[in-house]
Amino acid sequence: DLGLIDPNVSAGAESWGVGSLVGCLENGTIINCYVEGGSVSGCEDVGGLVGYNENGTITDCYSYSGDVMGRYGVGGLVGTNLGTVTDCYVNGGSVEGEHYVGGLAGQNWGTITNCYSTGSVSGTGWAVGGLVGANLSTINNCYSTGTVLGYSAVGGFVGDNRDGTISKCYSTGDVAGDTLVGG
16 A cells, blocks of 8 residues: 655666666565556566566556666566566557667566556567467466567567466557567
8 A cells, every 4th residue: 555656766787686666576565556657677577566576466556657778688577477467558659779668567476367558568579469478388368459569579568478378368569670570
């Protein structure tokens, strides 16, 4: 039950685990929290609310009109997810990075359920997606509507779905890239 208005978090060029509320969530719980506006920037595992989620639970949270910038594992809500994200969303704003860049999560090694993203996503490298850049686990009942621009493995919903499972999901945003591009 915590909200942040216009936070500005900027970490160094070699930083990891950077978020406006929590840098690294390990075995913890975040419920009903949000961030509105502001910006978050770092190098690796950079998220609008949480940078790195290891076995934690994020529920009923959102990010509204914030900007997130990084290099690897960059997401509008969470940079890298190895836990559970449920009933969360990113509305507006932009997410920019190099590899593993997504509107909600840059990388997903956990479970994402009942979530959506409407912001724009852009990446200069591999695995750029409207909801998740790279999915290696489970995404269920989610959608994305933002514009996605990338280089390789670019998707309106997920950029790279290696060994992952996606069910009951959709995407409606415009997508542009050079190789391995899908709506």
